Amino acid sequence: MNEFLNNMEKKFGKYAIPNLTLYIIGMYVLGYVLQLAPARVNILGFLTLDPYAVLHGQIWRLVSWLLIPPSSFNILIIITLFFYYFVGTSMERTMGTFRYNVFIFGGVILMILSSFVTMLVYKVFFGIGGEALGAVMSAFSIYFSTSYIQEMVFLAFAMCFPDVQVLLMFIIPIKVKYLGYFYAAILVYNAVMGIAGSNYFVFFAILFQFINLFLFYLQTGKISHLRPKEVKRRRDFQRNAKIMPKGITRHKCAVCGRTEEDSPDLEFRFCSKCNGNYEYCQDHLFTHQHVK
Numbered sequence: 001m002n003e004f005l006n007n008m009e010k011k012f013g014k015y016a017i018p019n020l021t022l023y024i025i026g027m028y029v030l031g032y033v034l035q036l037a038p039a040r041v042n043i044l045g046f047l048t049l050d051p052y053a054v055l056h057g058q059i060w061r062l063v064s065w066l067l068i069p070p071s072s073f074n075i076l077i078i079i080t081l082f083f084y085y086f087v088g089t090s091m092e093r094t095m096g097t098f099r100y101n102v103f104i105f106g107g108v109i110l111m112i113l114s115s116f117v118t119m120l121v122y123k124v125f126f127g128i129g130g131e132a133l134g135a136v137m138s139a140f141s142i143y144f145s146t147s148y149i150q151e152m153v154f155l156a157f158a159m160c161f162p163d164v165q166v167l168l169m170f171i172i173p174i175k176v177k178y179l180g181y182f183y184a185a186i187l188v189y190n191a192v193m194g195i196a197g198s199n200y201f202v203f204f205a206i207l208f209q210f211i212n213l214f215l216f217y218l219q220t221g222k223i224s225h226l227r228p229k230e231v232k233r234r235r236d237f238q239r240n241a242k243i244m245p246k247g248i249t250r251h252k253c254a255v256c257g258r259t260e261e262d263s264p265d266l267e268f269r270f271c272s273k274c275n276g277n278y279e280y281c282q283d284h285l286f287t288h289q290h291v292k
Contacts, residue, residue, distance in 0.1 A: 002219050002286055009098045016098040021088025024066075024104070024146070025081050031069040044068055049144035051115045052137040062112060070147035084150055087157045094160050094287050099219070103156065107149040107212045114208035115144045118200050143201035148209045151187065155180050156216050160287055220286055253281035255288050 017023065037043045049065035050058070071077060092100040119137055122128045128136060158180025168174045187206050194202035251268035252259045258266060258281055267282045274291040 005099060005102065005219060008102070009096075013098045016101045018092075018097050019089070020092065020097075020101055020104055021085050024088070025085060027067050028069040028081065031067040032073045034067065035069075035073065045138075048138075048141040049112065049115050050137050050141040051112075051119045052134045056134075065141075065144060066108070066146060068142070068145065070145060070150065084153075087154055090161070091153060091157055093289055096289060103153070103212070103216055104149065106215065107152060107209055110208040110212050111144055111146075111149065111205065114204040115141065117208075118204045121200050121204075140199070140201045143199075144205055148187075148205055149212075151183055152209045152213045152216075155184060155213055159217065159220070160283075220283070251279055251281075253284055254278045255280060255284040 031044075034043045034047075046058075046061075047064040047067055048061065050061055054061050069077075070080075088100075091103075095103065119133065122136060123133055158176045162175065162177035162180070164176045165173045166176060166179070168179075187210070191203050191206040194200060194206070250260065251266075253266075253268065260266065260268070263281075268279050269282075269285050270277060270279050271285065271288070271290065276291060278291055280288055
């Protein structure tokens with residue numbers, strides 16, 4: 001996975017959009033402006049990701065749905081957008097501009113695919129077709145939202161920075177990983193309830209975004225811990241670490257500062273792309289920003 005992305009970055013890295021989160025927030029702002037239009041105009045109704053309408057000539061919907069903001073405008077949404085910017089820029093610095101672009105646009109492509117899969121399910125398994133199918137897709141296409149993409153960005157952030165603290169309700173300090181568990185549980189619950197209520201719009205929208213999150217997880221290299229060779233290597237490392245005098249460390253991550261004394265299960269590697277002898281733990285080996 002990482003080798004594939006590295007090759008892609010060499011070929012197309014120059015086309016990556018820096019500070020992509022700012023552009024996303026800018027589209028949300030434009031969407032809020034469009035919401036000010038009179039209700040009888042229903043501009044947003046012509047922007048949703050409606051696959052039935054796309055197949056009938058309304059091609060702009062493949063892009064215009066990105067303008068629809070996650071919720072109605074209020075004071076809380078301003079704070080939420082600032083938080084989106086903080087999380088998004090942090091992930092871009094961690095992953096690199098190209099990989100962050102791949103993550104965001106991968107979520108966009110998967111959301112579009114989920115809309116067509118949903119339409120196919122209603123047509124094939126429920127026998128809905130013609131104008132009836134168009135009416136169903138038009139009524140519920142609002143579920144194909146960028147809010148799920150942003151939630152996956154937050155969950156990816158929680159994976160990379162689990163111990164970062166934020167203020168819940170501006171008062172209670174809480175680690176990001178616990179918020180990540182909470183949001184993931186809510187999303188799973190919504191997906192299950194979507195199946196139970198035959199609302200496959202919600203189910204497939206969430207499922208395809210979790211696929212994008214899983215692809216991100218693969219590139220972190222954490223899943224390699226399940227390989228027998230990696231298990232044996234960790235055991236050998238722990239055995240050797242016990243022999244060393246207490247307080248003396250051989251390895252230290254250049255990102256988080258952890259050593260083998262802090263976390264005996266961690267593995268450390270030098271990065272061949274960084275200019276200098278920079279060593280990283282397994283959590284940051286594939287996600288750090290290269291030192292040039």
